[in-house]
Amino acid sequence: xxxxxxxxxxxxxxxxxxxxxxxxxxxxxxxxxxxxxxxxxxxxxxxxxxxxxxxxxxxxxxxxxxxxxxxxxxxxxxxxxxxxxxxxxxxxx
Numbered sequence: 001x002x003x004x005x006x007x008x009x010x011x012x013x014x015x016x017x018x019x020x021x022x023x024x025x026x027x028x029x030x031x032x033x034x035x036x037x038x039x040x041x042x043x044x045x046x047x048x049x050x051x052x053x054x055x056x057x058x059x060x061x062x063x064x065x066x067x068x069x070x071x072x073x074x075x076x077x078x079x080x081x082x083x084x085x086x087x088x089x090x091x092x093x
Contacts, residue, residue, distance in 0.1 A: 011066055021089060041076050043070055 047053030052066035 025089065032081055032084060035077065035080065039073060043073070 047066055047070070051057035053064050053070075055063065058066075
């Protein structure tokens with residue numbers, strides 16, 4: 001009898017932990033996608049819409065600025081994504 005009363009109490013805790021872990025996992029996925037789209041949108045706006053990346057429309061100084069910004073921001077984005085995903089999640093038992 002004592003075992004039957006303990007078992008239903010332990011099961012919701014395990015499910016709650018799984019739900020919380022799943023919630024944070026989905027938050028990490030959404031954060032990665034949102035930041036990636038924002039980074040791409042901003043660089044496309046600078047490079048193509050304003051013409052910083054197009055050789056016919058830009059000066060060498062603007063192109064150097066854009067491509068150096070592009071490489072540095074890509075490195076920062078990849079570092080940020082690595083920091084988001086470097087921690088391993090616990091296995092759901």
